[in-house]
Amino acid sequence: MKRLILFVLILCPSFAQAFMPDDEIAALQKTTAGWNAGDRIAFWAEQFVGVPYDPDPLGDYVRRNIIVADERVDCMYLTFRAVELALGRDPEESVDLALDKRFPGRGIVENGKVGNYPDRFRYGEDMIESGKWGREITAELGVTVSLEGSRGRRRVFMIAKQGISEALDRLRNGDIIFFVKAPKKRTDKEIIGHMGIIKRERDAVYLISAFGQKNKGGMVKKVLFSEYSAEMPFVGIKVTRLD
16 A cells, blocks of 8 residues: 555655645545554655745744645754644644644644744754654664753763764664754754654665755755765754654
8 A cells, every 4th residue: 555655646746846735635644544653754754855945934834823834844844744744643633733742832723823833842952852752762773972962951962973874774764863963053052953754765764854944945855864964064863753
């Protein structure tokens, strides 16, 4: 069944150009319901490949105070939405999951709009520590090193850029990769500067993420993780997994 769905998606590139309506989302959620969580997360992340990058520095979904804004996505929204679509049994349940997962507490809807987006997760490191985005498995994947922290964290542990190649075989579909910035490159005391989702195809390990720059643009791409990590502007990674 997985091969059939992927074959259909290849023959229907419109999926990658503009995201699908709720009835099509519901059909795919029903079809993939028996897959494990990681496979579903990777599947939904891949559906966004080719979608334009959201150039709004605040985030289009935050600017408009809405949950679903699939026409343009940044790396955090893509991670949010892929997980929410994967874990929801239908589009409505995915929206309800978003109100839980995007916030340390819970989102509040008022008159059809999200009324407390200022309380959302704004830092990737907060997402990791909340547990809402999976169990941190960084130390299970390889040797970790420590780096200067920020925002009340003295140190942060990560797999250094040079050690990622040794961790590739341990990554699974749907693992969320959080990319760690060097302390001197942090502009808002942020530890995590980017994020994406793993998709495995036999021995190949891909990263699916929204690549671009605010106020400029870009798009969601699927790239070999080994190639990206060798040239990336980050010093290491942290990883979570929704079992």
